[in-house]
Amino acid sequence: MPEVLKAPLVVEFPFTRSLGPVQSAFLTGLRERVVLGVATADGRTLVPPVEYDPVTAEDLRDLVEVAPTGTVTTWAWNHEPRRGQPLDTPFAWVLVRLDGADTALLHALDVPGPDAVRTGTRVRIRWAEERTGAITDIACFEPYDGEPAELTGSDGTFEEKVTGIVAHARLDYTYSPGRAQSAYIAALSGRRTVGERCPSCRKVYVPPRGACPTCGVATAEQVEVGPAGTVTTFCIVNIKAKNLDIEVPYVYAHIALDGAGLALHGRIGGIPYDQVRMGLRVEPVWTDGGRYPDHYRPTGEPDADYETYKELL
């Protein structure tokens, strides 16, 4: 068995999310150093506020200002902050019930050590210097020894309301393709295309994924296919892809390699794009040091008869 292949895989996505009226008021308020909650029909004030009552599911719209000071309701000491968390020095995660609120808000508390925090500790908001209308406008909480801070008197109306947020996310993985695909990739780097045959239906899968999707059994018998093959179908690409140094238009095709039970895909070169056709015979073109074919070009053979590849479309 070849060694396990691994490669870094970064999944990064900015989600643009719109806000409802209550979330919009709350996040706009944070930008203006005002904390707003929402009142429920039974007289409770929820902070952070939500659009619907968590008990009755009724619409909630009545904004109520609460103080930027409050009390820790539970905590956890985080001696090793992780990427993206509010502070990069050790801190306490806290749920804080702000003065005037009936529910608690999650954030970080900046204290020197776990001995400086307990349930019941009084705290106040430390505002971020640059505020955009996001939960991170609260930089963190800090200890506070005193009475509830005074309210600003805001009724929740602001100029230039925040109507959306962009939530960035990045996750770093180590991708490993598994046994069948590792064997395929290892063979490719030796300029051989190796599929796997299903022991039940005898079909040869290229690239192999380790299982026959028709029979639901493991494939294992390795079968070298190609190098030449037949274009079974194709499309003409007219839009230049970002970070891809290929002139448009070009042809991207399904290619049934000789001996394979299904087509793989690849770019067709060495022929004007408008002369590519179904049945065209092609072979892989390798570049120096390339671990997979750069593209496929015509072999010069006569076109394949439709009957020979119609099952592979």
Next chain:
Amino acid sequence: MTRDIAVVAFGQTDTLRTTEEMSEVEMLMPVLHDVLERTGLKTADIGFTCSGSSDYLAGRAFSFTLALDGVGAWPPISESHVEMDGAWALYEAWTKLLTGDADTALVYSYGKSSPGPVRDVLTRQLDPYYLAPLWPDSVALAALQAQALIDAGDTDEPALAGIAARSRATDNPHAQLRGPVPHGDYLVRPLRTGDCPPIGDGAAAVVLAAGERARALCERPAWIRGIDHRIEPHALGVRDLTDSPSTRLAAEKAGAFERPVDTAELHAPFTSQEVVLRKALKLGDDVRVNPSGGALAANPIMAAGLIRIGEAATRIHRGESDRALAHATSGPCLQQNLVAVLEGDPR
């Protein structure tokens, strides 16, 4: 309820710290073959197939469609998927069998947590406005719940260590952590490494069958007497973290309180969560809790809940239990909870 439906077979992989030499379908396929072999069924005999998994764990888009390769989905099968633990896939399959549309169902789930930073990955399931931008990881949120329990006098650190040790004193051959395991340093205080589940990869599969079909496929079917799932309000600060009203309600609807159970398989990834669940489910000291070791011994995310149902059913199959409760959870601090009650025929 018009039909009796039972778990007739259960299979699981060993849970391993990494399975980097296998793709997801390569990891999953052996357990699919295992449960089909136990019942003598072929893919074509299965009326409905339902799976649970999350693409975020391994970072592979549409991995659940690739996993279907292992089922053999041609000619086309009746199939569904939930982006949740397989326990919820089982719930969907149970519903399908209740309607009479199918007599047998194959339920499977799998999770490969090893390729990614799972504590961070799980932050992406949180409220995107107020929580996710702060990246509060799964251990941190569980630690807030643990501290709330300690403050309430419901537990203390030595008691939590005791839960960890009891869980890992299992003879479960599939477990990832077994025997004496150091309780370790704080990961996020008050939780130590020993209070947290191991990170691992694994897969599980269950076959369900209705009525006489179940009796034909299994000597002692594990009849699902009731199954229900409920959820807490999603803001953590609205909840009483020391209690789990959703678990209690699901148990009530599943009929768990009608008669005592002898065994309970609880999906409590953190020691402190077992304290909450025991209270919510009113489990006495005479109930055998997590003989499999539970999620503290092996926690393949997306499969660990289905495994609880499978473990409870297996004990009924073997005649080691007559009435068992199985629980599955999802989300931070026991956000969502499913309870199933399983029974064997009288002996």
